[in-house]
Amino acid sequence: MVPDNLNTLADELEKQELDAPGGVPPAQLYARLLAIYLYQNDLCNAKFLWKRIPASTKSSHIELSNIWAVGRAMWQRDLPAVYTTISSTEWSDNVANIMRALHGEIQRRATELISRAYSSLGVNTLSALLGCSADEALRIAAQKNWEVDSSKIIIPTRPFSSPAQATSSEDQLYKLTDFVSFLEN
Incomplete structure (x- = not known):
């Protein structure tokens, strides 16, 4: 099962990455963090993580490439490729639950998008x-x-969808003034 609080787990994995001896954590840490970023639909962090993973780690750990293939398909909004890659890959215990949950989450998002579009x-x-x-x-x-x-x-x-609450012009002006004064400080 996917952990209840993936944000906390992602934070812990990020800290472990920073604290890794020699600055290079094990491939399993990268795989898990990359899978979590994809589950969270945080494609920017996933892409930056992929770019900072050493080439030797990428080449020696095929699962990382498979996870990134899912991320690349998500980036390109190629849903059939996302589903195919997830279901055709034999995932390790390290990421299997996250990848199954990712499949369900993408399906949920797609259903929501279909109903709107x-x-x-x-x-x-x-x-x-x-x-x-x-x-x-x-x-x-x-x-x-x-x-x-x-x-x-x-x-x-x-x-x-509930109608958006209308805010008065005076309210909007107050918020804008407050924001600009915050930026000036």
Whole structure:
């Protein structure tokens, strides 16, 4: 199972990286931290971590390259490649739980995005965006109470969003003035 507080774990791993003897921690630490960054959707930190991992560590630890392949696909917003890489790789115990949770988290984010961005889509498109079979995609659509017509076109329900609270111009001016005076100090 994925630890409840990944932020705390990420902080601990970052400290261990800094305190590592010779400045180079074990590859397992890099792998775990990289996987956590991806789970948190912190692609910038993931990319910077990848760049600072020594080339010798990258080449000797194939799992790091596999984790980064997932990160690269996330960076390019290539969801089918993300799902394929996660499910086709045999992950070590060090990162297996995080990578399984990452798969679920990306699927959750994709479902949320689909409900906001699509007025309708085919079952094959939905299954590609969710990284699952067509039958599983239809099951997820049914769970979300999305409409499915006879030609298997799915009509997602837009999420309910509460109207943004209007702030007065005076309130906005006060906040801006406070911010500018803070910057001047």
